[in-house]
Amino acid sequence: MPLLEIKDMKYRVNDKEIFSGFSISVKPGEVHAILGTNGSGKSTLAYLIMGCESYFPTSGDILFKGKPINGLKLHERARLGITLAWQEPVRLEGISVRDYLTLKDREADPSQYLEMVGLAPEHYLNRMMDRTLSGGERKRIELASIIALEPELAILDEPDSGIDMLSIQDVINVINILKKNGAAVILITHREEIAKIADSASQICGGKIVCSGAPDEVAGFYKSKKCAVCPGKSVYASA
């Protein structure tokens, strides 16, 4: 049974159809990369799966372990084992890194999670999650928090954005740790070297999946059109 299955999902905002008959299936422990140009709906897909406010399918089903979760609120989905690492993690004034990493389990040792993302615990645990942290630091801490949650499905929305090139290996390590812990990962990325570590990949275009398969094949297909920004409808007429 798939861990996550989206069946013929439609999502419309005002007169604009963002998804039209979108379907995807992710198995337990599978790392599935989602590729697509800016504006193609990758982050919107993440919010729909997570159940963020105002992000509910117009029609179609989102199934988790075979059960529909369309009607569940964000925290109810989180408690089922779904979580999301945001593309731009928020600042949280007055909340320490230690507090943030132990939201699920106050007794947990948060040091290990920081080490997994290349941050020295002695320098970060007592710092606040506020403007004193750079975007890259917050990004790493967000990824550490996802590991700490021990999810069954982690949605990583461009985990490599805002992180310097030399640290891409840290992002890959995070994905490998999640996989080793048995989590499935939906990996939204623009970087081919990140997508390559996935077990499978799909490309979104015009509100649909236009190509699925091995990451190399999908990346090659994606690059062939040289799109920069989504035109709002599929450029793959024959797909």
Add this chain to the structure above:
Amino acid sequence: MHQLEELMRSFGESGGDRSILTNENIAHLVAGGNRILSMRAVEGLEVKAKETPKGISAKVRVTAAIKNPVHLCFGIIHKKGIQEIKMDIVFEAGASANFIAHCIFPKAEKVRHIMDASVRIGENAQMGYSETHYHGPFGGIEVIPKAHVIVGKNGRFSADFSLLTGRVGKLWIDYAVEVGENAVSELTTRIFGHGDDMINIKEKIVLAGENSKGLIKARVAIEDQAQAEVTGITEGNAKGARGHVDCLEIVKDNAVARAIPIVNVSHALAKVTHEAAIGSVDKRQLETLMAHGLSPEEAVDVIVRGILR
């Protein structure tokens, strides 16, 4: 129960360290209503306090660097009463001390507490002042803290007012600080209002000396029908003066908040900035915490507590 014992019990329950009464190395002044219940000075600290018809009057002189914090505990343990505290504090040049004040009114149903402080901080002197209030659950209290502070050359003054547990009642804070050459002043208030609490904060920093610096920081959360108004005034009147007003108010339920940042600059080489944000809890912050499994109520609580920390 003896008034001192009862006040100190509430002092301990609100986070105070009761051993300050017996530790000979720690200065303290404890007043219940208009009674001075306990007092100790240490070397470098002179305190002359007397009882007045409605409270106490104290003259404090700091002449050296005081190692341990000076503890103040004021309050009324009865349901009704009035307490007027008049403080005249002088820091001689080079002196330094941190004051920790606890203001405790655990049963207040009809209580009025007025603080009127005059503070003069000499050259190279430093004063830290932290004031924590506990007003009990009834909201029947009116608190009016007023202070006028002058900070001399290279001096430093920081004040932190917090009222996070129990009801606020009616609160009118009125602080004014004049900051001299190369001197620094920071005013921080953190308040959580409920019920029909009324919060009015007026803080003013006048950057009078060259290269003086000032920060006004207000963090207020209100719920139910509470109301809050925060006025942060900063004047930049000298070369190199730098000031900032930072006000954040979180509003829940039918509460109403207002922020009034006032910035006056009268010297071309002075700079004063301000930022004010009022509204409900940030949606993205809320969703981030909910994605970690917290319910909306738990997430709001974490965010509000963080802001007031």
